[in-house]
Every structure is written in structure tokens, then in C-alpha cells.
Amino acid sequence: xxxxxxxxxxxxxxxxxxxxxxxxxxxxxxxxxxxxxxxxxxxxxxxxxxxxxxxxxxxxxxxxxxxxxxxxxxxxxxxxxxxxxxxxxxxxxxxxxxxxxxxxxxxxxxxxxxxxxxxxxxxxxxxxx
Numbered sequence: 001x002x003x004x005x006x007x008x009x010x011x012x013x014x015x016x017x018x019x020x021x022x023x024x025x026x027x028x029x030x031x032x033x034x035x036x037x038x039x040x041x042x043x044x045x046x047x048x049x050x051x052x053x054x055x056x057x058x059x060x061x062x063x064x065x066x067x068x069x070x071x072x073x074x075x076x077x078x079x080x081x082x083x084x085x086x087x088x089x090x091x092x093x094x095x096x097x098x099x100x101x102x103x104x105x106x107x108x109x110x111x112x113x114x115x116x117x118x119x120x121x122x123x124x125x126x127x128x129x
Contacts, residue, residue, distance in 0.1 A: 073111035
């Protein structure tokens with residue numbers, strides 16, 4: 001499969017993964033696999049916008065990084081939410097992608113943590129949906 005085919009496959013997989021994460025009732029669909037993880041991710045989901053969930057998810061498969069706004073949202077969910085989100089992604093990718101997804105997850109967390117650490121105490125960022 002050429003580069004274009006891999007990109008389409010990755011995009012389709014990502015789209016399905018995002019739908020599972022941001023769709024209400026997500027815990028019901030993953031409850032059989034790991035009910036505690038599902039419940040925790042449902043709680044995490046309430047702390048981040050759909051736009052940021054998509055942006056952060058896309059960052060796993062691209063060279064893009066989340067925006068400052070989405071990084072702030074992501075960091076406020078906490079490291080446990082981030083780790084469980086990455087565990088979910090890892091559980092859905094082929095074995096040969098596990099190392100890549102884990103490393104990219106660490107890179108995203110570190111990037112966002114650095115942004116939040118350098119942000120002024122009272123951020124002037126606009127509130128976005």
C-alpha cells in the first residue's frame with residue numbers, strides 16, 4: 001500500500017477512534033473490554049471540548065501539535081486521563097504502531113505541559129466551544 005493508502009487508512013481509523021471517544025454512550029461500547037477505563041474516560045471527556053478532543057487525537061497521527069487552548073484543556077484533564085486516552089489508542093492500533101503511539105502520546109503531553117507551564121497565571125486566551 002502506498003503512502004496515500006496509508007494516510008487514508010490512518011485517517012479512517014482516527015475518525016472511528018474519535019467517534020468512540022466523543023460520542024455519548026462511549027462507556028457502554030467499551031465496557032466489555034475494561035469498564036474502569038471506560039468510566040474514567042467518560043469522566044475525562046467532560047473536561048475537554050469536542051474540538052480539542054479531535055485536535056489532540058489528530059496530533060497523534062500527524063506532525064501537528066495541539067493549540068495552546070487545547071493544551072490547556074488537555075492538561076486540566078490530568079495525566080491519568082491522558083495516559084488512559086493513550087492506552088485506548090494503543091489497544092486499537094496494530095502492534096507495529098504501539099511504540100509510535102506511546103511515544104507520540106508522551107510528546108504531546110510534554111508539549112502541552114511546557115505550554116501550560118509557560119503561560120501567564122491569568123490567561124488571556126478566548127473561551128472557545
